[in-house]
Amino acid sequence: MNDKTILITGASSGFGAACARIFATNGSRLILTARRVDPLLKLQDELGTTAEIQIIPLDVRDREAVQGAIESLPERFSAIDVLINNAGLALGLEPAHQADLDDWDTMVDTNIKGLMYCTRMVLPGMVARNRGHIVNISSTAGAWPYPGGNVYGGTKAFVTQFSRNLRSDLIGTRVRVSCIQPGMAETEFSKVRFKGDDEQAAGVYSGTEPLTAEDIAETVRWVVSQPAHVNVNTLELMSIDQSWGPFAIHREQK
Ligand code: NDP
Numbered sequence: 651m652n653d654k655t656i657l658i659t660g661a662s663s664g665f666g667a668a669c670a671r672i673f674a675t676n677g678s679r680l681i682l683t684a685r686r687v688d689p690l691l692k693l694q695d696e697l698g699t700t701a702e703i704q705i706i707p708l709d710v711r712d713r714e715a716v717q718g719a720i721e722s723l724p725e726r727f728s729a730i731d732v733l734i735n736n737a738g739l740a741l742g743l744e745p746a747h748q749a750d751l752d753d754w755d756t757m758v759d760t761n762i763k764g765l766m767y768c769t770r771m772v773l774p775g776m777v778a779r780n781r782g783h784i785v786n787i788s789s790t791a792g793a794w795p796y797p798g799g800n801v802y803g804g805t806k807a808f809v810t811q812f813s814r815n816l817r818s819d820l821i822g823t824r825v826r827v828s829c830i831q832p833g834m835a836e837t838e839f840s841k842v843r844f845k846g847d848d849e850q851a852a853g854v855y856s857g858t859e860p861l862t863a864e865d866i867a868e869t870v871r872w873v874v875s876q877p878a879h880v881n882v883n884t885l886e887l888m889s890i891d892q893s894w895g896p897f898a899i900h901r902e903q904k
Pocket residue numbers: 659660661662663664665666683684685686687708709710711736737738739740760764787788789790831832833834835836837838839840842863
């Protein structure tokens with residue numbers, strides 16, 4: 651992956667930061683984006699000796715800001731080879747009839763619309779150069795339902811199907827699209843979902859060996875390192891400690 655320009659959204663923590671670390675090799679140029687600047691600056695300090703780093707404070711929900719960020723990239727960073735559409739979040743775990751509508755808006759605006767904006771702004775350059783790879787971070791929640799997964803799972807189902815439809819549009823080009831669907835992984839994800847409640851967040855992973863951010867970064871690296879004629883379409887992975895349950899069946903008490 652030397653001599654590649656890689657744009658990572660949501661690089662300030664979790665999967666995105668781990669991807670930055672794994673791709674920071676000599677010759678690579680990393681564009682690291684997120685809303686929080688301090689963690690991006692720390693990553694720049696940490697990785698700046700092995701990679702060229704451009705940090706961009708960016709809220710992916712802001713369509714004009716996304717456009718401005720892509721259009722104003724310095725020339726050395728402007729030919730993006732790999733876009734890792736990773737920025738995203740879950741908010742709340744309430745059933746649909748009790749969920750906060752603002753949370754639903756935020757998840758749709760970030761996980762769906764933000765990913766759309768980044769893709770649409772980067773894609774024309776990839777098609778013009780006839781090379782590139784978009785890696786979308788979906789989730790097992792986009793394939794398998796669970797109580798409280800309502801809109802979060804819906805946004806990730808969008809990511810999965812959007813990825814497939816992009817492949818349909820891009821047939822005949824050398825632009826690849828891959829969709830990664832991780833299960834439970836320990837990052838800041840649950841802390842964000844439970845709005846800063848560390849105890850509730852820790853409970854999600856308690857007694858298990860969850861996936862790590864590094865596991866996902868290694869998967870992304872494998873996907874983008876395949877020969878140019880190989881397109882990994884969809885890749886689902888889970889911790890050994892996670893699996894499916896039986897159908898829920900409600901029975902009236904007699
Ligand atoms: P983290 O909370 O650790 O990281 C989420 C990243 O997304 C942060 O860098 C955050 O940066 C960024 N982000 C959130 N909102 C925005 C926004 N509006 N604009 C720009 N960046 C934003 O969680 P993970 O690393 O676990 O999550 C990464 C992706 O993986 C998400 O899409 C998540 O849905 C998905 N995923 C997570 C799983 C898990 O179990 N952890 C499993 C499957 C998928 P900042 O706050 O600085 O903006």
